[in-house]
Amino acid sequence: MKTVIDSGSTGRLSLSEIIRFKGLLWNLSMRDVLVRYKQTLIGVLWAVVRPAINIAIFVFFSMFIEGGSDLQERIVNVGAGIIIWGLISTSITDVSNSLLNNSNILTKVYFPKLIIPISTLAVCLIDFLISFFILLICKIAINGFPGPEFFLFPVFVLYAILFSFAVGLFFATLNVKYRDIKFTLPFLLQIGFYVCPVFLSSSFYLEKLPSSLAPIFMSNPLVTVIEGFKYCFLGQSFSVDMVYVLSGLCFTLLILIFSLRYFMKFEKTFADFI
Amino acid sequence: MSQVIITANNVGKKYSLKHLSGKSKDDMFFGSIKAKARGLFSKSSEEEEFWALKDVSFEINQGDRVAILGRNGAGKSTLLKILSRIVAPTTGRIEFDGRMAALLEVGTGFHGDLTGRENIFLNGSILGMTKSEIKSKFDEIVAFSEVEKFLDTPVKRYSSGMYVRLAFAVAAHLDPEILIVDEVLAVGDAAFQKKCLGKMKEVSGGGKTILFVSHNMAAVQNICDKSIYLKNGQLVDYGKTEDILPLYMRSSQATRLADLGNRPDRMGNGAIRFKSINIKDQSGTVVASAQCGSPLTIELEIDANPSFDLSYVRFSIGIDDDFGQRITHLSNDVTEQIFEKVKQGRSVVSFQIPELPLKRGDYTLTLFCAVNGDVADWIQEAAVINVEAGDFFKTGKLPEESQGNFYMKHSVTIY
Structure with a gap:
C-alpha cells in the first residue's frame, strides 16, 4: 500500500477512506454515548425529563396563544414538534462543536476528519429515539394507535439529520478558525425555534403572517420536516405543498454539498488552526 | 539490500x-x-x-x-x-x-x-x-x-x-x-x-x-x-x-552562549568585565549542550582593567532552572580558591564540574565578580545552557522526570 503526501493535493471526499476507518467511527460514537450520562444521578432519564418539561411548558403556551381546547391532541402535536426540534438543535450544536471538542485527537493522529462530525450524530439520535418511544407510548395511551402514515417517520427523521448535519458541518469548519460560532449559534437556534412550527402549527403562522411572507415561511426546509413528523403522529393531513417539499430538499442538498466542499477544502489545515 | x-x-x-x-x-x-x-x-x-x-x-x-x-x-x-x-x-x-x-x-x-x-x-x-x-x-x-x-x-x-x-x-x-x-x-x-x-x-x-x-x-x-x-x-x-x-x-550555538562584551544590562565598577562564556566537554571541545553525569567545564573570559587594584578576586556562577528558581551556586569563595592577584588584560576563569548532576533542561547562568569586596561585574541571565539527559548513575536508569531537579549519587543496602 503506497501513500503519497503531496503539498499540492486538495482535499477530496473519499468514502473508501471513511469505510476503512469504520471501526474508529463506531468507537467514537460509542464513546459519546457511554460518556453522555456518566456520573449523573438519574442517568439516561434526562433524555426523557428534558423534553417532558419542555413539552409541558409549550403545551401551555400553545393553548394560550393558539386557543383550542383539545388538550390531549395538543400534547401529541406539541410533543412531536419539540422532540424533532430537539434532534435538529442538538445535532446542529454537537456537530458544530465536534471538531473543537476532539482537537486533542485531531492534532495527534491521522484519520479522515469527517468521521468526527458523523460520529457525533449517534448520541443525538439515541437521545431522540428514547424520547420518541416515550411520546409514542403517550400517543397510544391518549388516542390509540397511529395510522399507517406513522411508518413514514424514518423519512422525516433522516431529513432532519441530513439538514442538521449539513448546517452543523459548515459551522464546525468555521469554528476551527473563528470561535465566534459559540456565541452566534445559540442565538440562531433560538430564532429557529420561533420561525419553525415547533409548538405552534404552521396553519397558525400562515394565518397571522402577511400573505407576502407566506412563501418565505414555507420554503424553510424544516417546515416540511416538522410538519411531516407531526403528520406521522397525528395523521390528519400533510399541509405542505409539494413545491415547497421539493425546493426544500434541493436547498438542503445544496447546503450539504457546499458544506462538504468547504470542509474538505480546509480539512488539511485543521491541525494548524485549531 | x-x-x-x-x-x-x-x-x-x-x-x-x-x-x-x-x-x-x-x-x-x-x-x-x-x-x-x-x-x-x-x-x-x-x-x-x-x-x-x-x-x-x-x-x-x-x-x-x-x-x-x-x-x-x-x-x-x-x-x-x-x-x-x-x-x-x-x-x-x-x-x-x-x-x-x-x-x-x-x-x-x-x-x-x-x-x-x-x-x-x-x-x-x-x-x-x-x-x-x-x-x-x-x-x-x-x-x-x-x-x-x-x-x-x-x-x-x-x-x-x-x-x-x-x-x-x-x-x-x-x-x-x-x-x-x-x-x-x-x-x-x-x-x-x-x-x-x-x-x-x-x-x-x-x-x-x-x-x-x-x-x-x-x-x-x-x-x-x-x-x-x-x-x-x-x-x-x-x-x-x-x-x-x-x-x-x-554544534555551536552562538546566540545563546552569547558574547558578553557588549551587554549593557550589567552592574559593577568595571574593574573586571566578563567577555565571553563557553562550555566544554571532557575532551576540551566547545559544546552547545552539557550532558548530565559527564564532566563539564565552564570557561569565562575576562578583561581586567589595570587602573584598579586587582586583588582578592571572587567569581561566582548562579544557576537557575526554567522557573527562575536558583538551583545552585558555584564560586571560588566556597572552594577557598580566592585569587590574591589577577593579571591585567585577558584571562580565562575555568569552573570544573566533575559530574554534572542536573536533570535535562535549560538553565540560566548569572555571572558575578567582586574585586576587593566591591562588585566589579554582575550580569544576570548571562547565558542559557542546555543540559541533555545522560547516564548519571551509570546504570542506564534515571528517576522519573517529576522527581526533583537534580541527581545525587547514592547507594542502598539492607542489613
Whole structure:
C-alpha cells in the first residue's frame, strides 16, 4: 500500500477512506454515548425529563396563544414538534462543536476528519429515539394507535439529520478558525425555534403572517420536516405543498454539498488552526 | 539490500505569524479589535512568514531505525506531524509504503470517564487498529500494562503511572510497518521506561522501520542506527548515529552562549568585565549542550582593567532552572580558591564540574565578580545552557522526570 503526501493535493471526499476507518467511527460514537450520562444521578432519564418539561411548558403556551381546547391532541402535536426540534438543535450544536471538542485527537493522529462530525450524530439520535418511544407510548395511551402514515417517520427523521448535519458541518469548519460560532449559534437556534412550527402549527403562522411572507415561511426546509413528523403522529393531513417539499430538499442538498466542499477544502489545515 | 520505504522530497512547512502594529501593542484589547477591523477591509495585515521546515529531503530504508535530532524549534515535531499526515506540507512530496502509526503522545483520545477496558478499544482504534486486532491482543495489552485489577474502573481514578502504562501498552501493541515515536519514553517510572525501551528494540528487531524523536541521547544511541540532524528547519546532516550524534552535541550555538562584551544590562565598577562564556566537554571541545553525569567545564573570559587594584578576586556562577528558581551556586569563595592577584588584560576563569548532576533542561547562568569586596561585574541571565539527559548513575536508569531537579549519587543496602 503506497501513500503519497503531496503539498499540492486538495482535499477530496473519499468514502473508501471513511469505510476503512469504520471501526474508529463506531468507537467514537460509542464513546459519546457511554460518556453522555456518566456520573449523573438519574442517568439516561434526562433524555426523557428534558423534553417532558419542555413539552409541558409549550403545551401551555400553545393553548394560550393558539386557543383550542383539545388538550390531549395538543400534547401529541406539541410533543412531536419539540422532540424533532430537539434532534435538529442538538445535532446542529454537537456537530458544530465536534471538531473543537476532539482537537486533542485531531492534532495527534491521522484519520479522515469527517468521521468526527458523523460520529457525533449517534448520541443525538439515541437521545431522540428514547424520547420518541416515550411520546409514542403517550400517543397510544391518549388516542390509540397511529395510522399507517406513522411508518413514514424514518423519512422525516433522516431529513432532519441530513439538514442538521449539513448546517452543523459548515459551522464546525468555521469554528476551527473563528470561535465566534459559540456565541452566534445559540442565538440562531433560538430564532429557529420561533420561525419553525415547533409548538405552534404552521396553519397558525400562515394565518397571522402577511400573505407576502407566506412563501418565505414555507420554503424553510424544516417546515416540511416538522410538519411531516407531526403528520406521522397525528395523521390528519400533510399541509405542505409539494413545491415547497421539493425546493426544500434541493436547498438542503445544496447546503450539504457546499458544506462538504468547504470542509474538505480546509480539512488539511485543521491541525494548524485549531 | 533493503529497499527504500520512505522518500521525502523538498518538504517544507510555512506558518504565518501575525503581528500587531506598534501603535496597538500598548492596548491589547482595543488594539486587537482595531487590527481585526482593519483586517476585514484590507489584506495588508502585517504577516511574517516562518518556515518551520524547509527543503528537507531524505530516504529511509526498510528496517532503519532513524533518530531525528535537533533543538527545540528545529522542526522535529513538524516533520513528524507531516509524516504522520496530521498537518499538510506547504511544499514538497512524501511517499511511503505500508501502514504507518504515529505515537506523538501517550494516550491520545483517552477519556477519563471511560473504563480501562473501554479506553483500550477507543485508543486502539484511534491509533489505527481494527477491532479484531485489538481483541486478539487484548490480553497481551492488559498484561503489559499491569492494571488488570482496575480494568473496569474509569481511568480518571487511575494514578498517573497506571494511566501512562495502560496508554503505552496499547501503543506498544500496534503492528505497523513504520512506527513514528515522539518523546513518549520520557514518561513512567524507570522500570517501565526500561520495559518500553525493550519493547522498542523488540519491535525494531522485527524489521520494522522506526522514526524516533527524543532528547534522551542514551535512548537514541541504544535504539537508532541512523540519525537526521535538523537545525532551524533545515536538514544539516543525515547518516550513521555514531557520526551525527557528536556533531549535534558539539554544534555551536552562538546566540545563546552569547558574547558578553557588549551587554549593557550589567552592574559593577568595571574593574573586571566578563567577555565571553563557553562550555566544554571532557575532551576540551566547545559544546552547545552539557550532558548530565559527564564532566563539564565552564570557561569565562575576562578583561581586567589595570587602573584598579586587582586583588582578592571572587567569581561566582548562579544557576537557575526554567522557573527562575536558583538551583545552585558555584564560586571560588566556597572552594577557598580566592585569587590574591589577577593579571591585567585577558584571562580565562575555568569552573570544573566533575559530574554534572542536573536533570535535562535549560538553565540560566548569572555571572558575578567582586574585586576587593566591591562588585566589579554582575550580569544576570548571562547565558542559557542546555543540559541533555545522560547516564548519571551509570546504570542506564534515571528517576522519573517529576522527581526533583537534580541527581545525587547514592547507594542502598539492607542489613
